[in-house]
């Protein structure tokens with residue numbers, strides 16, 4: 111079996127060796143609790159605050175505006191629920207979109223079943239939201255708009271600078287889930303009040319993320335306890351994780367331009383290569399996209415078996431097919447962009463990372479037509495017949 | 496999540512494709528649910544003059560488990576008398592594969608159903624008597640198809656966000 115190829119970087123990424131090296135001391139030598147008075151504790155505190163300052167500087171915000179969490183799921187929950195709870199039972203209206211990550215969607219759903227109201231905006235067939243849709247959805251009692259910066263499934267970028275600007279005019283809090291964009295694309299943080307990110311999508315460790323909280327944004331904590339993170343998120347800081355996130359951010363800052371250029375070229379090549387296979391479609395936007403995500407559908411075959419066949423060939427990818435999901439429903443994102451259900455079952459997401467090589471892409475494009483043909487031979491639906 | 500046996504059948508499926516000559520097809524599943532199986536049988540006689548499945552093949556649109564169960568059910572049924580083939584259940588198929596993950600049990604049901612439907616179609620077309628068990632399964636399968644169509648509509652309605660959330664307890668793709 112040739113070397114395995116990992117093309118599922120929007121699920122998670124390998125920890126970069128620089129990141130791992132930076133984290134290691136905080137497990138077994140500088141292991142203090144950052145709240146402790148003694149030297150061990152002070153050492154951990156210094157590491158946490160330096161990490162916070164580094165991430166803040168990269169993002170162009172103040173260190174005290176960065177709240178570390180257990181990941182982006184928590185950051186998204188904190189943004190949506192924390193903003194709502196801070197309203198002291200006044201209720202109100204939230205605007206979000208049909209293609210958000212479930213960490214946002216399920217938080218919005220929860221609000222909608224607990225006395226709040228919610229509008230989920232539709233997207234066009236490429237996954238884009240028009241700022242005018244947001245404008246039209248806003249009401250007197252709208253207190254929060256949450257729109258992701260870029261889709262984790264199809265890669266489409268959203269016009270968050272424009273959406274943020276029109277929220278700002280009206281004093282509405284604007285949150286963006288920037289998990290897939292942080293460290294890869296420029297984020298217009300000046301237009302945003304709350305922003306979520308996660309380390310493991312950027313060659314950092316799993317289980318650590320942050321929520322940027324613009325000064326003066328009212329937010330109730332979800333985690334109650336010792337008052338860590340200025341009372342906004344209690345719980346002993348994940349010191350190695352936080353140090354790792356900062357190291358991953360530093361790495362992204364130094365190599366972002368060249369990595370992004372490379373990933374963009376890979377994406378262009380994938381689009382071209384897959385278009386040459388009959389009965390395929392791109393799910394997403396040809397150009398207004400995150401550099402590392404490309405999502406396709408293949409007529410006549412089912413995505414889970416496609417992913418398994420590629421796995422047999424040593425290539426790791428993912429799918430939004432119903433058969434791969436625990437509730438046997440196709441991805442809400444593919445349905446929202448109007449992919450016909452038969453095609454939504456045959457989706458394949460390919461996502462690259464800093465470690466991806468041109469050979470990896472060539473291997474995939476070499477194997478893919480054969481695997482697709484094999485599965486189509488098994489299928490009752492013959493493509494092009 | 497899958498057993499070695501499942502992966503083995505998925506990797507090298509048996510009896511796939513469309514028979515050049517066949518006596519009947521059993522078509523089950525629904526493209527909307529993401530699984531469709533067409534099963535072809537050619538019925539012949541054994542040396543005692545009984546109807547047997549002389550040849551069998553299938554075409555399946557579905558997941559790893561759906562492909563593996565298609566392959567397995569075709570192995571189990573090949574050469575069997577119709578009476579023996581009718582008795583093959585989805586549990587038999589799953590068991591022969593060393594088990595299936597719970598959410599994938601419906602894929603084995605699909606395979607057993609396809610065989611059932613192929614035999615039902617054959618006997619009906621021949622004007623032969625239909626055993627009770629076969630008829631009952633056929634009626635259940637028909638009912639499920641109708642339920643799927645209904646669920647499909649509910650799903651589309653929900654996706655356009657015009658309808659209330661689906662009734663609880665509604666069956667998923669079978």
Ligand SMILES: Cc1ncc(COP(=O)(O)O)c(C=O)c1O
Pocket residue numbers: 120121180181182183184186211213258261262287289290308309317318319
């Ligand atoms: C867009 C988006 N938001 C949120 C998350 C959740 O992040 P985490 O795994 O850190 O909880 C992910 C990844 O799973 C994601 O892709």
Ligand code: FES
Pocket residue numbers: 432433434438528529530556557558559560561598599602
């Ligand atoms: S065919 Fe959908 S889960 Fe098996």
